[in-house]
Amino acid sequence: MRPHPRRALPALLLLVALLAGCTGGDPGDRAVPTASGAPDAGVDGLRAPSDATGGTLRLVTAQVDSLDPQRSYLPAVWNLMRLYARTLVTYSSEPGSTEQLVPDLATDLGTTPDGGRTWTFTLRPGATFETGRPITSRDVKYGIERSFAVDVLTGGPKLALDLLDPESLYAGPYQDESPDRLGLGSIATPDDATITFTLSRADPDFPFLLALPLASPVPAENDTAAAYQDDPVSSGPYAITSVDPVAGIVLERNPAWTQDSDPVRTALPDSVVVRTGLTGLDRDQALLAGSADADLSGTGVQEATTARTDGAQGLADRVDDVTTGSVRLLALPTTVEPMTSPDCRAAVAAAVDRSDVQDALGGAGDAVRTSVLWPRSLPGGPEDPDPAADLDAARQALTACGRPDGFATTMAVPDVPMSLDVADRLVAQFAQVGIQVTVVPLDPTTFYTAGIGSPQAITGGQYGMVLATWTADLPTPASFLVPLVDSRSITQQAGNSNYGLLADPSVDALVDTAVGAGDVAAWAAVADAALATHAVVPLAENRVQLLAGQRLRNGVVMLPWTGYDVATAGVGGG
Numbered sequence: 001m002r003p004h005p006r007r008a009l010p011a012l013l014l015l016v017a018l019l020a021g022c023t024g025g026d027p028g029d030r031a032v033p034t035a036s037g038a039p040d041a042g043v044d045g046l047r048a049p050s051d052a053t054g055g056t057l058r059l060v061t062a063q064v065d066s067l068d069p070q071r072s073y074l075p076a077v078w079n080l081m082r083l084y085a086r087t088l089v090t091y092s093s094e095p096g097s098t099e100q101l102v103p104d105l106a107t108d109l110g111t112t113p114d115g116g117r118t119w120t121f122t123l124r125p126g127a128t129f130e131t132g133r134p135i136t137s138r139d140v141k142y143g144i145e146r147s148f149a150v151d152v153l154t155g156g157p158k159l160a161l162d163l164l165d166p167e168s169l170y171a172g173p174y175q176d177e178s179p180d181r182l183g184l185g186s187i188a189t190p191d192d193a194t195i196t197f198t199l200s201r202a203d204p205d206f207p208f209l210l211a212l213p214l215a216s217p218v219p220a221e222n223d224t225a226a227a228y229q230d231d232p233v234s235s236g237p238y239a240i241t242s243v244d245p246v247a248g249i250v251l252e253r254n255p256a257w258t259q260d261s262d263p264v265r266t267a268l269p270d271s272v273v274v275r276t277g278l279t280g281l282d283r284d285q286a287l288l289a290g291s292a293d294a295d296l297s298g299t300g301v302q303e304a305t306t307a308r309t310d311g312a313q314g315l316a317d318r319v320d321d322v323t324t325g326s327v328r329l330l331a332l333p334t335t336v337e338p339m340t341s342p343d344c345r346a347a348v349a350a351a352v353d354r355s356d357v358q359d360a361l362g363g364a365g366d367a368v369r370t371s372v373l374w375p376r377s378l379p380g381g382p383e384d385p386d387p388a389a390d391l392d393a394a395r396q397a398l399t400a401c402g403r404p405d406g407f408a409t410t411m412a413v414p415d416v417p418m419s420l421d422v423a424d425r426l427v428a429q430f431a432q433v434g435i436q437v438t439v440v441p442l443d444p445t446t447f448y449t450a451g452i453g454s455p456q457a458i459t460g461g462q463y464g465m466v467l468a469t470w471t472a473d474l475p476t477p478a479s480f481l482v483p484l485v486d487s488r489s490i491t492q493q494a495g496n497s498n499y500g501l502l503a504d505p506s507v508d509a510l511v512d513t514a515v516g517a518g519d520v521a522a523w524a525a526v527a528d529a530a531l532a533t534h535a536v537v538p539l540a541e542n543r544v545q546l547l548a549g550q551r552l553r554n555g556v557v558m559l560p561w562t563g564y565d566v567a568t569a570g571v572g573g574g
Contacts, residue, residue: 039316039320040320041317041320041555042095042548042555042556042564043322044096045095046555046556047548047555047564048552048553048555049553050553052570052572053570054268054270055570055571055572056270056271056272056273057268057269057271057272057294057570057571058272058549058571059272059274059293059296060274060276060283060287060296060297061274061275061276061283062276062280062283062297063276064080066156067081067229068153068156068232069218069232070146070156070214071154071155072213073156075560076296076298076561077296078212079296079298079566082264082265082566083237083566084232084235084237084239085213086105086217086235087105087210087211087213088103088195088210088211088215089106089110089207090102090104091211091558093556093565098557099559103263104262104263104264105123105235106123114202115204116202116203117199118196118198119196119197119207120195120197121194123192123193123195125193126261127235127262128235128261129222129234130233130235130239131222132256134192135235136192137193139218139220140217141183141184141187142217142218142220142223143214143217144160144214144215145172145183146173146218147161148161148172148173149172151172151175152172152174152226157214159209159212160215162200163199163200163201163203163206164184164200166200170184174225186198202515202516204518205474205478205479217235218233236254236262236265237254237262237265248273248274249274250272253267253270264568265568266567266568268553268570274296275292280299280301280302281302281304283295284547287547287548288305288308293549293571294548294549294552294566294569295546295547295563296563298324298544298562300543300562301319301546305547309545309547319545320545320546321544321546322543322544322559322562323376323542324542324544325376325475325562326470326471326541327373327470327540327542328357328361328422328467328468328469328540328542329469329470329536329538330465330468330539331468331499331500331535331537332345332464332466332500332535332536332537333458333500333535334501334502335459335501336409336458336462336464338403338409339409339465342401343397343398344397344398346393346400347394347395347401347435348537349534350397351389351429351435352389354371354387355369356429357369357425357540358540359425360418360421360424360425361418361422365543366543366544367541368543369540370384370539370541371384371538372384372531373527373530373536374477375472375480375541376541377475377559378476378480381524391432398433406434406436408438410437410439410440410462411426411437411439411463411466412442412447412452412465415443416444419467420439422467426467440461440463447468452466452468454493454494455496455501457494458499458501466499470484470497477514477523477524478514478523481530482511483497485498485500485502485504485507485511485530486498486507486508487502500535501535502530504533506529507529507533510522510526513525514526544562551572552569552571554568554569555569
């Protein structure tokens with residue numbers, strides 16, 4: 001019997017009581033003193049340290065795509081899943097080190113005898129599901145195998161498919177016709193504590209993939225396929241006890257979890273309440289009113305809220321300013337005339353005024369100019385020269401490409417105000433050297449799939465420019481660069497991320513060198529070489545301001561999820 005059967009009515013009553021303050025403030029909340037701190041206290045340090053237990057951690061967010069660990073593709077939900085979905089390895093909760101991996105269900109970060117082609121992990125003893133059954137290596141294997149059932153489990157990252165089944169021969173556990181239902185042959189479980197992965201190619205970043213919820217264990221006996229998202233079985237310190245599409249999600253302590261089996265999570269609150277479906281302004285209001293402790297969404301406070309927090313007594317001290325790793329870029333597809341010419345692409349790159357783009361994005365508070373293909377949070381990247389627009393160099397490049405008077409092209413842009421504002425600024429910049437650009441707004445909900453998500457979509461639309469935003473799935477140079485600039489990452493299906501359709505053998509060779517070397521400097525060389533092709537022109541990296549709720553304790557900014565780490569957060573017993 002499950003220790004935490006769903007208790008819908010009591011949970012909803014609890015939600016009503018806890019969240020009533022979103023509209024007018026809760027007298028109990030007003031009695032709680034605001035946590036001490038300073039601006040950016042949670043970026044490289046610990047905001048309001050406390051080891052006090054008890055209370056209810058109250059979270060707010062926008063949408064939740066799925067509570068099934070193998071189906072979610074939202075970092076905000078991945079952060080929440082740290083409470084109930086453990087993985088072999090996970091991200092550290094240590095301030096300033098949250099992009100580094102630490103062991104979770106496993107005893108270490110894995111061993112590889114062959115440079116990343118084969119990985120072996122040993123499970124630590126004592127970890128159990130909420131049912132009380134011990135977690136075994138076969139449960140981890142089964143969880144990963146579920147992500148291959150793309151006909152049943154829609155959504156979620158499919159990063160493991162090519163590495164573990166490059167020929168697409170395995171269709172997931174629901175269609176497993178292998179003898180004795182042995183599943184994926186590339187994952188071996190010789191005993192309950194050992195799991196070995198044999199990849200299709202060496203991948204030094206593979207442990208980072210295993211830190212995503214897609215690699216969390218699932219007990220096959222409790223798997224209900226597509227309906228599993230309604231009641232996922234917990235392997236962490238909390239279990240979901242109620243889900244309501246209007247009121248939200250309630251998690252309560254999992255009595256089968258033990259602290260000595262979990263080196264990462266502190267499980268300080270007695271319960272966690274997540275109110276979903278809120279707008280940005282609603283989430284900000286809840287934080288300001290004291291009826292929410294943290295915003296899971298990762299989008300930071302809205303512009304109107306920023307105006308209130310700047311210089312406000314007490315509020316500025318509750319703000320953590322972070323860059324997100326989300327880079328806005330201008331891709332110049334190499335298969336569309338005249339971008340087939342490196343000189344024509346160089347002309348466009350030279351005419352870009354990043355300061356003007358930054359201004360269109362809200363200024364330095366909302367965006368950081370960048371002229372390198374490298375997120376700021378990753379160490380060891382190329383130095384950013386931050387060049388100004390060079391119209392003389394642009395005109396010289398136009399002459400070299402045989403278009404001294406300029407040329408006409410089109411730019412594909414998501415049909416949202418911010419992107420259109422940036423596009424308008426770029427159009428005016430390019431017009432100064434005779435490059436005439438027609439902006440083509442595309443449906444933002446399908447922009448990265450049907451809009452520009454395949455080479456056919458780009459060439460069919462004759463988009464000589466694509467204004468896009470790129471965020472890597474993993475906080476590594478390879479995860480950022482390979483999908484963006486490696487020709488072998490170009491896919492004919494929706495989901496292609498090589499927006500410049502760059503197919504440069506020298507860049508590919510540098511990628512191979514970097515994979516083999518496992519050295520940051522080698523990846524920096526990839527970034528430099530790709531930048532020199534001008535197929536991708538970086539513009540700015542988004543930044544957000546996170547506002548801590550007044551009761552939040554142990555506020556650590558989890559950089560991979562751009563939010564406060566819920567695995568170690570507390571509310572001081574309030």
